[in-house]
Amino acid sequence: xxxxxxxxxxxxxxxxxxxxxxxxxxxxxxxxxxxxxxxxxxxxxxxxxxxxxxxxxxxxxxxxxxxxxxxxxxxxxxxxxxxxxxxxxxxxxxxxxxxxxxxxxxxxxxxxxxxxxxxxxxxxxxxxxxxxxxxxxxxxxxxxxxxxxxxxxxxxxxxxxxxxxxxxxxxxxxxxxxxxxxxxxxxxxxxxxxxxxxxxxxxxxxxxxxxxxxxxxxxxxxxxxxxxxxxxxxxxxxxxxxxxxxxxxx
Amino acid sequence: xxxxxxxxxxxxxxxxxxxxxxxxxxxxxxxxxxxxxxxxxxxxxxxxxxxxxxxxxxxxxxxxxxxxxxxxxxxxxxxxxxxxxxxxxxxxxxxxxxxxxxxxxxxxxxxxxxxxxxxxxxxxxxxxxxxxxxxxxxxxxxxxxxxxxxxxxxxxxxxxxxxxxxxxxxxxxxxxxxxxxxxxxxxxxxxxxxxxxxxxxxxxxxxxxxxxxxxxxxxxxxxxxxxxxxxxxxxxxxxxxxxxxxxxxxxxxxxxxxxxxxxxxxxxxxxxxxxxxxxxxxxxxxxxxxxxxxxxxxxxxxxxxxxxxxxxxxxxxxxxxxxxxxxxxxxxxxxxxxx
Ligand SMILES: Cc1ncc(C[n+]2csc(CCOP(=O)(O)OP(=O)(O)O)c2C)c(N)n1
Ligand SMILES: [Mg+2]
Numbered sequence: 067x068x069x070x071x072x073x074x075x076x077x078x079x080x081x082x083x084x085x086x087x088x089x090x091x092x093x094x095x096x097x098x099x100x101x102x103x104x105x106x107x108x109x110x111x112x113x114x115x116x117x118x119x120x121x122x123x124x125x126x127x128x129x130x131x132x133x134x135x136x137x138x139x140x141x142x143x144x145x146x147x148x149x150x151x152x153x154x155x156x157x158x159x160x161x162x163x164x165x166x167x168x169x170x171x172x173x174x175x176x177x178x179x180x181x182x183x184x185x186x187x188x189x190x191x192x193x194x195x196x197x198x199x200x201x202x203x204x205x206x207x208x209x210x211x212x213x214x215x216x217x218x219x220x221x222x223x224x225x226x227x228x229x230x231x232x233x234x235x236x237x238x239x240x241x242x243x244x245x246x247x248x249x250x251x252x253x254x255x256x257x258x259x260x261x262x263x264x265x266x267x268x269x270x271x272x273x274x275x276x277x278x279x280x281x282x283x284x285x286x287x288x289x290x291x292x293x294x295x296x297x298x299x300x301x302x303x304x305x306x307x308x309x310x311x312x313x314x315x316x
Numbered sequence: 317x318x319x320x321x322x323x324x325x326x327x328x329x330x331x332x333x334x335x336x337x338x339x340x341x342x343x344x345x346x347x348x349x350x351x352x353x354x355x356x357x358x359x360x361x362x363x364x365x366x367x368x369x370x371x372x373x374x375x376x377x378x379x380x381x382x383x384x385x386x387x388x389x390x391x392x393x394x395x396x397x398x399x400x401x402x403x404x405x406x407x408x409x410x411x412x413x414x415x416x417x418x419x420x421x422x423x424x425x426x427x428x429x430x431x432x433x434x435x436x437x438x439x440x441x442x443x444x445x446x447x448x449x450x451x452x453x454x455x456x457x458x459x460x461x462x463x464x465x466x467x468x469x470x471x472x473x474x475x476x477x478x479x480x481x482x483x484x485x486x487x488x489x490x491x492x493x494x495x496x497x498x499x500x501x502x503x504x505x506x507x508x509x510x511x512x513x514x515x516x517x518x519x520x521x522x523x524x525x526x527x528x529x530x531x532x533x534x535x536x537x538x539x540x541x542x543x544x545x546x547x548x549x550x551x552x553x554x555x556x557x558x559x560x561x562x563x564x565x566x567x568x569x570x571x572x573x574x575x576x577x578x579x580x581x582x583x584x585x586x587x588x589x590x591x592x593x594x595x596x597x598x599x600x601x602x603x604x605x606x607x608x609x610x611x612x613x614x615x616x617x618x619x620x621x622x623x624x625x626x627x628x629x630x631x632x633x634x635x636x637x638x639x640x641x642x643x644x645x646x647x648x649x650x651x652x653x654x655x
Binding site: 075078116127129130131132137140144149151152169172 | 338368371375380384401403408508512513516517525
């Protein structure tokens with residue numbers, strides 16, 4: 067029996083993450099889920115890109131790879147295709163996966179490569195100080211959108227569900243039971259599973275937006291999003307849930 | 317049995333002979349035939365036509381980490397895209413092979429014409445300090461041999477080894493009996509992912525733990541890395557030397573250019589490095605010391621000549637053949653202008 071603690075590299079603690087950061091909250095839920103499904107450690111590989119979220123790979127007590135910025139998906143795909151016995155989890159940031167790595171996201175999902183992707187969607191480039199990401203809300207002030215973001219954020223749900231066979235889940239750092247459920251189903255899904263975890267970054271985004279601490283940002287997630295357990299169509303902007311399609315011809 | 321085979325095909329066949337089981341690439345002239353040939357092996361090997369060269373490079377890194385002998389192939393513009401991943405593979409210690417079939421650049425340039433314009437890109441194209449092993453064959457059978465040695469050197473050095481070709485050699489068809497050529501295969505050196513608790517990272521790290529502020533450690537690490545590559549490179553010190561007893565001039569050429577100037581051996585001594593990087597320093601120092609004049613003939617604006625000049629600290633003459641066409645008469649005329 068593995069405890070969640072067995073998946074953590076304790077000699078690497080404390081992490082590099084700031085107090086009040088949401089990445090550790092998601093990291094922890096992933097370890098809980100690994101315990102629940104008793105994931106064999108020798109069959110698990112965690113792959114990250116670059117960013118605060120990208121540091122996660124190094125904190126798992128399994129073989130792990132910390133790649134270059136945006137390239138977590140192709141490295142993960144190479145691993146999975148070379149050894150399909152491995153369960154490959156990608157844990158990375160929104161800037162990494164959808165910005166610089168956006169082309170890989172389009173094509174790895176289109177190829178329906180059997181990976182479980184956990185995207186820390188904090189709507190910002192956290193590590194580099196708080197520049198706008200493709201996920202940043204329209205109007206938001208960041209270091210590179212001083213007058214407010216002029217662009218619409220990427221429609222990740224739309225992108226990922228445009229592939230006939232798909233698994234797209236949206237959860238949040240606040241709804242931890244829901245998050246665990248999404249991760250568990252994502253791990254069980256044979257194919258490309260993308261879990262869009264709405265998160266936040268207090269130090270390099272939240273303070274600029276007027277939040278005093280991480281708790282306030284967590285509270286905002288609680289207020290803003292509600293769970294839809296049985297979505298009949300696409301998730302509304304304020305909904306959390308799972309959209310999946312087996313695309314099996316009857 | 318003898319068969320008519322072209323350079324690109326010999327490379328693909330040699331890679332299979334070396335035990336390559338993972339190939340990812342993106343189409344580009346004049347490298348595409350390597351892909352076309354290996355596409356037919358899909359199922360026996362992992363074959364990925366990736367979305368771009370950045371992806372194919374990183375897929376090959378993943379494939380190697382997971383236990384496969386991995387390779388990717390491209391030409392100049394694609395090579396530029398692979399450079400980020402080449403740096404990562406050096407830092408993480410990933411054995412794999414990268415092929416660059418050179419065409420005339422910069423940019424899309426003259427895509428169907430051969431060049432040797434990426435010599436310095438092969439050596440310095442990524443970021444930071446690193447020390448790549450680079451081979452450059454000059455015949456179809458050599459393509460078959462040196463792709464296998466590239467895999468061997470990659471295993472021993474745990475680095476991405478580069479095989480350079482030019483569009484000429486890649487498309488050159490020669491009648492060869494590849495089955496009669498045997499290249500001993502080195503064992504895999506990197507235990508595959510799974511079962512361990514290793515952390516592979518592009519950050520400077522010690523036993524998987526990042527050491528991003530420790531100057532002393534960086535210096536120690538870099539010296540060790542460099543020595544490791546050099547020790548392996550020493551075992552692959554391939555070259556060829558055709559001395560002429562009466563010549564005071566030594567011609568240096570590599571790849572297709574060395575082929576073209578071979579008839580000049582009746583008048584001059586000719587030296588051809590095959591492992592072009594790390595530069596075969598001692599050997600070149602020794603040979604060049606016997607000559608009054610050294611002329612590097614290459615299909616670029618003096619790239620290797622500059623490297624040799626740096627090492628030998630003496631004047632070296634150069635014949636540059638630019639624009640994708642090479643013939644012996646032009647080379648001869650340019651040599652005569654220098655003498
Ligand atoms: C090729 C390259 N470009 C830029 C950078 C600088 N950089 C490091 S992390 C990062 C943004 C990370 O943002 P995200 O993926 O959202 O992660 P977060 O820090 O928010 O968790 C950038 C631009 C880099 N490391 N490599
Ligand atoms: Mg981010």
